[in-house]
Amino acid sequence: MSKFKPDGRPTVIPRIITDDVAGLVGFLKTVFGAGGEPQSAAPTEMTIGDSVVMISDGGGAREAMPAFLYVYVQNADETYERAIAAGAQSIEKPTDMPYGDRRATVRDSWSNIWQIATHRER
Numbered sequence: 001m002s003k004f005k006p007d008g009r010p011t012v013i014p015r016i017i018t019d020d021v022a023g024l025v026g027f028l029k030t031v032f033g034a035g036g037e038p039q040s041a042a043p044t045e046m047t048i049g050d051s052v053v054m055i056s057d058g059g060g061a062r063e064a065m066p067a068f069l070y071v072y073v074q075n076a077d078e079t080y081e082r083a084i085a086a087g088a089q090s091i092e093k094p095t096d097m098p099y100g101d102r103r104a105t106v107r108d109s110w111s112n113i114w115q116i117a118t119h120r121e122r
Helices: 021-032 076-085
Strands: 015-017 044-048 051-056 068-072 089-096 101-107 113-119
Touching: 021 044, 021 051, 021 076, 076 089, 076 101, 076 113
Parallel strands: 015 051, 068 113
Antiparallel strands: 044 051, 089 101, 101 113
16 A cells, blocks of 8 residues: 555644734644644644644635634633633633533634534533
8 A cells, every 4th residue: 555644644634724824823822732833834733632733824825714623622611711812702602512512612813713622421
């Protein structure tokens, strides 16, 4: 079988195109404790838990393109509060869902939608 992706990489990696890579990177670090640093010659790869999100400026060939991502965190309420403090707009305050998640939804300053969830036993 031929190698079609780097070792240890998932098959699907979400990618966000933004006009402000450094600002979005800072938001992800503040809100989600993400790891990674802005890159200039390649997409910035941010880790949130065991996941990777690529962020880039589009290189002039692509317009800004926000994302809609569902992120599991240790505490949805605390993460929601950090997001609001970091400038995100509340779409949905933390609420218990019938399928066992406690979930909130915010829109960041770059128009990305983040559903922030903590799974609880039913």
